[in-house]
Amino acid sequence: MGRPRHILVIRLSAMGDVAMMLPVLKAFTEKYPDVKLSLLTRRFFTPMFKDLPNVQVFEAEVKGRHQGLRGLKRLSSELLDLKIEAVADLHNVLRSNILKFFFKLKGIPVRQIDKGRKEKKALTRSNNKVFKQLKATQQRYAEVFDKLGYPVDISAVQVLQKQESTENLRAVTGEKAEKWLGIAPFAQHASKAYPEDLMKEVLQELQKGQNLKIFLFGGGKEETGKLAAWEKTFPKAVSVAGKLSFEEELALISNLDLMLSMDSGNGHLAANFGVPVISIWGLTHPYTGFAPFRQPATNSLLPNLQKYPAIPTSIYGKDIPKGYEEVMRSIPPQKVVEKIKELLGRS
The missing domain is CATH 3.40.50.2000 (Glycogen Phosphorylase B;)
Incomplete structure (x- = not known):
C-alpha cells in the first residue's frame, strides 16, 4: 500500500x-x-x-x-x-x-x-x-x-504573504503613513500578562516618538473595554478590539512593522507573516518550545531568572507559586521600550 x-x-x-x-x-x-x-x-x-x-x-x-x-x-x-x-x-x-x-x-x-x-x-x-x-x-x-511517510522541512519554508486591506479595515487603520506597532497586552492566564500599569508606562513613553501608530489587540467584553479606555488616553493608540473580523485582524497583523505580545497567540500569528515579534514572558519560558516562529532569542524579554530561578514553573503559566506573583515586574518598562525602538529602527 x-x-x-x-x-x-x-x-x-x-x-x-x-x-x-x-x-x-x-x-x-x-x-x-x-x-x-x-x-x-x-x-x-x-x-x-x-x-x-x-x-x-x-x-x-x-x-x-x-x-x-x-x-x-x-x-x-x-x-x-x-x-x-x-x-x-x-x-x-x-x-x-x-x-x-x-x-x-x-x-x-x-x-x-x-x-x-x-x-x-x-x-x-x-x-x-x-x-x-x-x-x-x-x-x-x-x-x-x-x-506518515511525508518528511517536512520547515527550515526553508517561506512566510505567508501580506494580506490585502478591506474598506472596513482602512476605516479603522487609515492609510499607512508611519510605522505600525501591534500590541497584544493580554493572555489567557494572569501570570503571562505584563502588568497593566507597566504597559501603560510603555504606551506613555511611546507617545513621545514620531512616525508611529499603535494598534491594540484583544477580545472579549472586559479586554475590549480596557483597550477602549487606553485608546482615549494614548493619542497614538487605536484599539481594534471588537471593530474587525478575525480575517481583517490577520490582514492588519500581516502589515505591521512589529508586534509586541505576551506568550500568546498574536505573537505566533505575526511571526507566520514574517513580522518581527517581541514576546514578554512571565512564569513560562521560550525553552518550552513555544517561542514564535523564527524569532531570535534576543526578542524574548524574560524576568530576572536569578531572583526567580524556578522559572519556568509550568508549561502554560496557569498556576502562580508563592513568591512568584510579581515576576513580570522584574522586566522594566524602559527595557520593553528600548527593544521596540531598536527593532523599529531596523524595519
Missing part, C-alpha cells in the same frame, strides 16, 4: 497552538501538492488557512453536535465520509484519542504528536530542574507527518 493521499489533521485549540501549524502545513502543501489535507479545528480559525492549497477546514462542534462520546462517534463517521486515508493527530488529548479509537476500528492509521511530557516536566519542576531548550512545537508537528 502506498502513502496516504488524503490526511486528516487534528488540532482543535488554542489559537497559538493552531497558528504554530501554519509553517508546517505550508511546507507540506508546497512539497506534496497532490496530497489533500482535511483540518479538524474550530471554524473561527479558518481564515488562517485560506491561502494554503489543498487544505480544507472541517469544523469541530465540540459544544454542539460533536459533544460527548456519542457526538465524537458522529464526528468520526462524518470524517470517514470524507474518504480520509490516514490521521495526523497534532493535539493528542482525550477527544483526539477517542477519535483515534474509532478510526483504528476502520483500519485508518493514526500518528500522534510526541508532546515531550517527560522533558517538559523536568524543565518545570522546582527541584533538580533540567534547564535546557526543548524541541520547537512546529518541529514536533512536522515529525507527525514524517511518521
Whole structure:
C-alpha cells in the first residue's frame, strides 16, 4: 500500500497552538501538492488557512453536535465520509484519542504528536530542574507527518504573504503613513500578562516618538473595554478590539512593522507573516518550545531568572507559586521600550 493521499489533521485549540501549524502545513502543501489535507479545528480559525492549497477546514462542534462520546462517534463517521486515508493527530488529548479509537476500528492509521511530557516536566519542576531548550512545537508537528511517510522541512519554508486591506479595515487603520506597532497586552492566564500599569508606562513613553501608530489587540467584553479606555488616553493608540473580523485582524497583523505580545497567540500569528515579534514572558519560558516562529532569542524579554530561578514553573503559566506573583515586574518598562525602538529602527 502506498502513502496516504488524503490526511486528516487534528488540532482543535488554542489559537497559538493552531497558528504554530501554519509553517508546517505550508511546507507540506508546497512539497506534496497532490496530497489533500482535511483540518479538524474550530471554524473561527479558518481564515488562517485560506491561502494554503489543498487544505480544507472541517469544523469541530465540540459544544454542539460533536459533544460527548456519542457526538465524537458522529464526528468520526462524518470524517470517514470524507474518504480520509490516514490521521495526523497534532493535539493528542482525550477527544483526539477517542477519535483515534474509532478510526483504528476502520483500519485508518493514526500518528500522534510526541508532546515531550517527560522533558517538559523536568524543565518545570522546582527541584533538580533540567534547564535546557526543548524541541520547537512546529518541529514536533512536522515529525507527525514524517511518521506518515511525508518528511517536512520547515527550515526553508517561506512566510505567508501580506494580506490585502478591506474598506472596513482602512476605516479603522487609515492609510499607512508611519510605522505600525501591534500590541497584544493580554493572555489567557494572569501570570503571562505584563502588568497593566507597566504597559501603560510603555504606551506613555511611546507617545513621545514620531512616525508611529499603535494598534491594540484583544477580545472579549472586559479586554475590549480596557483597550477602549487606553485608546482615549494614548493619542497614538487605536484599539481594534471588537471593530474587525478575525480575517481583517490577520490582514492588519500581516502589515505591521512589529508586534509586541505576551506568550500568546498574536505573537505566533505575526511571526507566520514574517513580522518581527517581541514576546514578554512571565512564569513560562521560550525553552518550552513555544517561542514564535523564527524569532531570535534576543526578542524574548524574560524576568530576572536569578531572583526567580524556578522559572519556568509550568508549561502554560496557569498556576502562580508563592513568591512568584510579581515576576513580570522584574522586566522594566524602559527595557520593553528600548527593544521596540531598536527593532523599529531596523524595519
